[in-house]
Amino acid sequence: MSDGNFQDPRIRMVARAAREIAPGMVVNLGIGLPTKVIDHLSGDFPVCLHTENGMAGIGPTLPYEKADRNLIDAGGAYVSPIPGSSYFDSTVSFALVRSGRLDLTMLGAFEVAENGDLANWKIPGKFSPGAGGAIELAQKARRVVVLTTHTDRKGNPKLLRHCTLPLTAKGHVARIFTDLAVVDVTPRGFQLVELAGGITAREVQEATGATLLLPTGNIPTF
């Protein structure tokens, strides 16, 4: 994206994450930032969006005036059906997740470790509302990617050598999209894959709590 440098960094990272969705995939977008990925998919993009409260084939989000009181996604947004949508109960919804029919899930994170561990549901003593469906999504989607700011509000890194918070799932994160970079989890640790426009590899390393492996040659930007 040539004008990437001039966009809001968060919008840019969400737009980049949207390009991770290949045609024909079945995808679950986690509550929060990942849900915004939907705004970057064209109306006829061939994707089956799943929401764990019981729907496959999510269509556009609706304003309150047009909302169907019985039709929400797991985050509470009012959504719409598309031709071929189906509704099902919670057992079927997670059967789909656990049995490997979910090609991709995008989740938020408090912490991601260089071995793919994810913590995104509990901060002991401060925040423990329960994990909802996050544990099954993080453990069983065929591909788990994370969408998060590179550091927390205080500037502390969220990409770490080891997670310090209670885990959501162990070793399943494959890729991380942040406002600074795209980072892969590899057997040797974090691998820098792409840079946000205007950001240097050095800046990403400084904001990361583990060693970043750098690619040989040019680093693509987004």
Added chain:
Amino acid sequence: MSDGNFQDPRIRMVARAAREIAPGMVVNLGIGLPTKVIDHLSGDFPVCLHTENGMAGIGPTLPYEKADRNLIDAGGAYVSPIPGSSYFDSTVSFALVRSGRLDLTMLGAFEVAENGDLANWKIPGKFSPGAGGAIELAQKARRVVVLTTHTDRKGNPKLLRHCTLPLTAKGHVARIFTDLAVVDVTPRGFQLVELAGGITAREVQEATGATLLLPTGNIPTF
């Protein structure tokens, strides 16, 4: 039944078994003799008949000319729906059985023991077609009754001290309807409850492979 003595003994026992069904019950009638119980229920009798291939609320059996090719009972008879019938898959059908929603099942038997053991699915070396749904019906219906001739074709007793054939379920039979008698399974063994018209307690005892407890006073006939 005043004219009981003059009826075919098999029809009489089936008619007697039919009176075991109380209004409002959910009932599964096993393949074979038990299925014939349906002929002795009035068209508007309040009962929900279940068949394990996926239906609750069975209506009358249909002749071939009127049959729906997609609607059979577990024995392969073409049946019909009634107002309020429902169809479901095999997991739901046995959920109903195992979770205690089946008030009564009537099953055939090769052997029944005085402790309530039932053998009705396998004669080693001669007949081993698999148990189908019999194990779950015999183990989980709230009340299990057996409908069988008192002796086999060679005149050997089918009501025994111990079963000799592989068990269908252990200790669940509560009552047995035969062409000679109604017999209860009690903690002290077989208890004679009713006699077929024209049959004496002594004749029933002679046809039974275990001691029969006799009631004090008159023995009702059917």
Added chain:
Amino acid sequence: MSLPDKTIAMEEAIAAIPDGATVMVGGFGVPGTPFTLIRELVRQGKRNLTLIKNDANEAGMGIDHLIMAGQVRKLIVTHLGLNGNAIAAMNEGRIEVEFCAQGILAERIRAGGAGLQAILTDIGLDTELAAGKQVVEMDGKRLLVEPAIRADVALIHADCADPSGNLTYLATARNFNPPMAMAAARVLVEAERLVPLGDISPDAVETPGVFVDHVCPLIQISEEYGVVRR
């Protein structure tokens, strides 16, 4: 062969629930929550309840009324992040909370309804949700034993019911209702519409009436069922 009429007045249906009962409550967010049955449970002041539900609704809605009235001893849920009252009640020790992974809660309830004793799963291994749970080895793999759950009562919201208890649901209001409608000793349904026996096609039935004990037709749909403007 004919099927029973299970319609009943809501007051009577709820009156049969004893204090201390374990109660499953359908719903995920607003859709599928049996708000009217919950209101009657509040009105009758049943106490010391254990509630099993996906979530704790939001402040001022659904089971929050029961929590705020002090009628709840324990909650078994998957998350309660949208209800600050519930979080406060948990943090202050006024209610006990047990968390369960969402799909595993659904499966444990389904297992209860299906007459199974437990499921074996790898979900939650290596997380603190596995703490204290029985582990079984199968084919060299460690698996968690997740016991079936049954309740004394299930409160179900359906779109449509017939008098024999056959039910249909709408859109994402289905969620936990069908498994819960199989997993309780007494299954109480509030239905937005009651139709004559035979009006629901046997193929269209989502919960067979065999599993249902009581059907309470809703006289009006309160604003709690409406679209939430956040």
Added chain:
Amino acid sequence: MSLPDKTIAMEEAIAAIPDGATVMVGGFGVPGTPFTLIRELVRQGKRNLTLIKNDANEAGMGIDHLIMAGQVRKLIVTHLGLNGNAIAAMNEGRIEVEFCAQGILAERIRAGGAGLQAILTDIGLDTELAAGKQVVEMDGKRLLVEPAIRADVALIHADCADPSGNLTYLATARNFNPPMAMAAARVLVEAERLVPLGDISPDAVETPGVFVDHVCPLIQISEEYGVVRR
């Protein structure tokens, strides 16, 4: 957001099944049996198959063709009493047969489709069906471990399909089809009717298309699907 077209020629769908595959086959008696998919499997001569099915159909029908053609190595069924050919093949050691209680076979398949590893049940305890099975103690009770089953392929018969694989079934033709349609690496559906995307209401879908890989519309309904006059 739009959904894929999964329609395919039956010849091509069956051609992808390798010799030695494990194949789930829907149906209970005639209703719900995918006779046409089975016929194509016979025609293509796939060998050494393990079939998972409620029953073995009757002589001259359905999977009996596969058994008689020597294409079946093993059968996992609940009973095969209506097929003398299958009983003879079993007694003569031409096929291996594994029997399972009917509802437990359904649950093991469903567990496979639900991504669970096993169920714990008391069904079959104290019978010879328990022989050789892993036993687990839970709350002082002995329970059998019944492992989940998955297959390489599931052959499904539906009444109606849309191109994305959403399915509906009719009457007792549903039986084992919905759980099997979730439990295989490749799910192949023959459908009596193919309708345009959007023609099946999202509430009426019985098997969501997400679980389905290929849809083969039936060009004709052969006499095998008809009423059997015994």
